[in-house]
Amino acid sequence: EAGVTQFxxxxxxxxxxxxTLRCDPISGHDNLxxxxxxxxxxxxxxxxxxxxxxxxxxxxxxxxxxxxxxGGTYSTLKVQPAELEDSGVYFCASSRQxxxxxxFFGQGTRLTVV
Amino acid sequence: QKEVExxxxxxxxxxxxxxxxxxxxxxxxFQYFMWYRxxxxxxxxxxxxxxxxxxxxxxxxxxxxxxSSKYISLFIRDSQxxxxxxxxxxxxxxxxxxxTFGGGTRxxxxx
Numbered sequence: 001e002a003g004v005t006q007f008x009x010x011x012x013x014x015x016x017x018x019x020t021l022r023c024d025p026i027s028g029h030d031n032l033x034x035x036x037x038x039x040x041x042x043x044x045x046x047x048x049x050x051x052x053x054x055x056x057x058x059x060x061x062x063x064x065x066x067x068x069x070x071g072g073t074y075s076t077l078k079v080q081p082a083e084l085e086d087s088g089v090y091f092c093a094s095s096r097q098x099x100x101x102x103x104f105f106g107q108g109t110r111l112t113v114v
Numbered sequence: 115q116k117e118v119e120x121x122x123x124x125x126x127x128x129x130x131x132x133x134x135x136x137x138x139x140x141x142x143x144f145q146y147f148m149w150y151r152x153x154x155x156x157x158x159x160x161x162x163x164x165x166x167x168x169x170x171x172x173x174x175x176x177x178x179x180x181x182s183s184k185y186i187s188l189f190i191r192d193s194q195x196x197x198x199x200x201x202x203x204x205x206x207x208x209x210x211x212x213x214t215f216g217g218g219t220r221x222x223x224x225x
């Protein structure tokens with residue numbers, strides 16, 4: 001069984017540019033989560049999808065961040081325009097059941113905004 | 115004050131030692147307690163989780179939860195160099211799906 005896959009593994013962009021991160025969850029997992037870790041901080045929740053619906057987006061920092069999950073399969077997280085403080089590692093996780101207790105994480109996308 | 119506190123380490127132990135990793139938390143609503151292992155440049159990997167108070171054992175790993183003290187522990191017996199990684203605790207309440215993570219403890223097991 002393939003794990004959670006994230007693309008790209010690393011992205012370096014200039015301030016003001018747009019970046020789109022992609023997450024392919026484990027097949028059959030309706031629940032998909034985005035988390036991020038900025039330098040020196042803990043991993044923080046961003047949002048949770050159940051299939052294509054946003055169940056909880058309370059962790060999204062501001063309206064420069066847009067997450068989508070078309071068709072309930074893969075998900076994208078777009079940052080537009082990127083700011084320096086957006087630098088960090090963005091993790092995607094998926095789980096079969098809600099709750100995230102047994103969520104499987106991807107390897108993360110390291111985003112560097114310069 | 116952070117909701118979940120975890121000593122960042124690094125914690126350095128000789129191979130074969132018993133390792134104790136700990137987290138404290140402030141939110142009494144937390145009911146599910148997870149331990150993740152993260153190798154460098156990889157994503158967190160779930161080791162085990164417990165619900166409410168008590169102990170849970172899986173091979174060389176034992177998780178303990180003391181809700182009265184708001185304190186959780188992960189014990190690793192017969193530690194191996196391959197256990198060298200960052201260990202993250204995470205927790206959540208009964209409602210919602212958001213995990214709250216500690217900052218992680220870096221463990222180094224020396225041969």
